[in-house]
Amino acid sequence: AVFPVDTTATGAILLAFCAADRRDSVLAEVGRRGSDTHALARRIDELRARGFARENDARQTGIVDLAFPVIGSDGDAVAALTVPYVAPSYSEHAADTVISAARRAVAAIAGAAPSP
Numbered sequence: 001a002v003f004p005v006d007t008t009a010t011g012a013i014l015l016a017f018c019a020a021d022r023r024d025s026v027l028a029e030v031g032r033r034g035s036d037t038h039a040l041a042r043r044i045d046e047l048r049a050r051g052f053a054r055e056n057d058a059r060q061t062g063i064v065d066l067a068f069p070v071i072g073s074d075g076d077a078v079a080a081l082t083v084p085y086v087a088p089s090y091s092e093h094a095a096d097t098v099i100s101a102a103r104r105a106v107a108a109i110a111g112a113a114p115s116p
Contacts, residue, residue, distance in 0.1 A: 052099070
């Protein structure tokens with residue numbers, strides 16, 4: 001499935017950690033579609049400050065999307081790791097445990113990525 005970049009945690013985390021010119025280009029495109037670019041820019045700033053996304057899934061009730069940027073050697077996101085976390089009442093592990101494991105995975109992925 002394909003979803004607009006501004007409607008998913010994965011898309012937002014990629015925007016938060018991409019090059020500024022790319023982010024500006026995507027924000028302009030989102031604005032042409034009629035979306036609120038100011039709200040998206042605030043969301044991106046918050047995600048960048050936090051370092052990852054922890055957001056309720058817009059399409060699946062009870063799922064919290066945990067999305068982390070995989071940072072390349074140039075300092076920009078080259079990929080994202082997204083974990084669809086099931087609400088705590090159904091999960092065997094606390095969200096903080098999953099977040100820690102995902103951070104370790106992202107670090108391992110980034111460390112294994114070839115240089116350009």
